[in-house]
Amino acid sequence: MKSATIAFDRFNTLQDEQAQERIRAARAELGDRAVLLCHHYQRADVYQHADLTGDSLKLARLASQTDSEFIIFCGVHFMAEVADMLSQPHQIAILPDLAAGCSMADMANLAKVNRCWRELTEVLGNPDERITPVTYINSAADLKAFCGEHGGIVCTSTNAPTIMDWAFAQREKVLFFPDQHLGRWTGFKKGIALEEMLVWDPDLEYGGLTPDQIRKARVLLWKGHCSVHQMFQENHIRRWRMQHPDGLVISHPESNLDVCRNSDYVGSTEYIIKTIKAGASGTRWLVGTELNLVNRLAEEVRPEGKIVEFMAPTVCMCSTMQRIDPQHLAWALENLVEGKVVNRISVPEHEAALARVALERMLAVS
Ligand code: CIZ
Ligand code: SF4
Numbered sequence: 331m332k333s334a335t336i337a338f339d340r341f342n343t344l345q346d347e348q349a350q351e352r353i354r355a356a357r358a359e360l361g362d363r364a365v366l367l368c369h370h371y372q373r374a375d376v377y378q379h380a381d382l383t384g385d386s387l388k389l390a391r392l393a394s395q396t397d398s399e400f401i402i403f404c405g406v407h408f409m410a411e412v413a414d415m416l417s418q419p420h421q422i423a424i425l426p427d428l429a430a431g432c433s434m435a436d437m438a439n440l441a442k443v444n445r446c447w448r449e450l451t452e453v454l455g456n457p458d459e460r461i462t463p464v465t466y467i468n469s470a471a472d473l474k475a476f477c478g479e480h481g482g483i484v485c486t487s488t489n490a491p492t493i494m495d496w497a498f499a500q501r502e503k504v505l506f507f508p509d510q511h512l513g514r515w516t517g518f519k520k521g522i523a524l525e526e527m528l529v530w531d532p533d534l535e536y537g538g539l540t541p542d543q544i545r546k547a548r549v550l551l552w553k554g555h556c557s558v559h560q561m562f563q564e565n566h567i568r569r570w571r572m573q574h575p576d577g578l579v580i581s582h583p584e585s586n587l588d589v590c591r592n593s594d595y596v597g598s599t600e601y602i603i604k605t606i607k608a609g610a611s612g613t614r615w616l617v618g619t620e621l622n623l624v625n626r627l628a629e630e631v632r633p634e635g636k637i638v639e640f641m642a643p644t645v646c647m648c649s650t651m652q653r654i655d656p657q658h659l660a661w662a663l664e665n666l667v668e669g670k671v672v673n674r675i676s677v678p679e680h681e682a683a684l685a686r687v688a689l690e691r692m693l694a695v696s
Pocket of ligand 2 (some may be wrong): 371406431432433434435468556557558559584620648649650651
């Protein structure tokens with residue numbers, strides 16, 4: 331008879347060095363059966379074990395191209411869901427700590443989006459004819475399924491402009507969730523007036539808007555944000571530029587509009603890394619995105635004479651992603667060695683089928 335699942339208690343008190351040893355040993359036993367993915371925001375003591383690194387979509391696509399039975403996703407919950415939905419049927423996605431959620435993704439849920447849709451129906455008639463729902467990839471699978479069902483689509487921080495064009499080609503308005511900042515920046519770059527992009531507060535009736543405002547709006551921006559990127563402020567940029575007038579500023583579009591407007595470059599984590607790596611020797615950069623990424627990048631480009639600095643004066647890490655620590659990783663891997671799958675992320679098929687519709691629309695146009 332097979333042994334029971336190994337409890338996490340036995341790993342909780344492991345010293346970091348012991349946990350690292352056990353990760354290496356378990357990986358050696360599992361070989362190609364397990365592929366380890368790390369998002370750019372992952373902490374250094376876990377990131378060092380990565381087979382593949384990238385943003386959420388790139389990782390999910392790369393994992394599906396491997397034949398590994400186990401996809402160990404060192405990232406947050408929605409990312410492991412995407413990996414599960416885009417991988418081959420025999421592959422199993424695992425999130426080493428189930429508490430690794432995304433606080434932004436949690437700001438929208440199906441009950442609230444359904445209520446929003448009902449209220450829009452009252453004001454506009456059938457929203458399926460008037461509004462394209464667009465969800466950022468940072469959202470639960472059931473919201474991706476909602477978009478699949480209602481003629482909508484998924485976007486990432488890389489392809490948001492293309493996706494917004496697609497959305498407007500379908501219908502006259504866009505409902506963008508859960509990140510108001512990515513939605514606003516994307517609309518702003520397209521020349522949509524700020525007065526035509528209104529915030530939908532899901533905790534208020536009709537989003538806190540009047541019927542007339544809803545009828546006139548072109549983009550409804552769900553009231554959600556990333557707690558990490560909201561720390562970056564325009565005055566951080568202004569002060570830095572006074573000291574470094576030749577410096578270059580690059581930000582993630584989850585930052586607020588003033589930060590994005592005052593940056594020289596705005597883009598996804600992949601874009602930020604690529605841009606700074608391609609920058610000239612001797613350049614100095616101020617970066618508005620998560621600190622683990624910025625620290626790693628600073629180390630990587632220092633030998634080329636580039637200086638990379640972090641935008642906020644305080645430490646801003648993605649606290650949920652931090653939960654994937656060497657202890658949880660060692661625990662998940664040792665269970666696999668014992669033939670036990672812990673923390674599997676498996677999206678129910680009826681939901682995954684609709685979510686894939688929205689994901690595939692995105693992959694087809696971007
Ligand atoms: O899609 C991702 O991985 C996220 C959350 C951000 C980015 O820009 O890569
Ligand atoms: Fe979510 Fe923000 Fe963390 Fe990204 S950095 S995973 S948006 S909480």
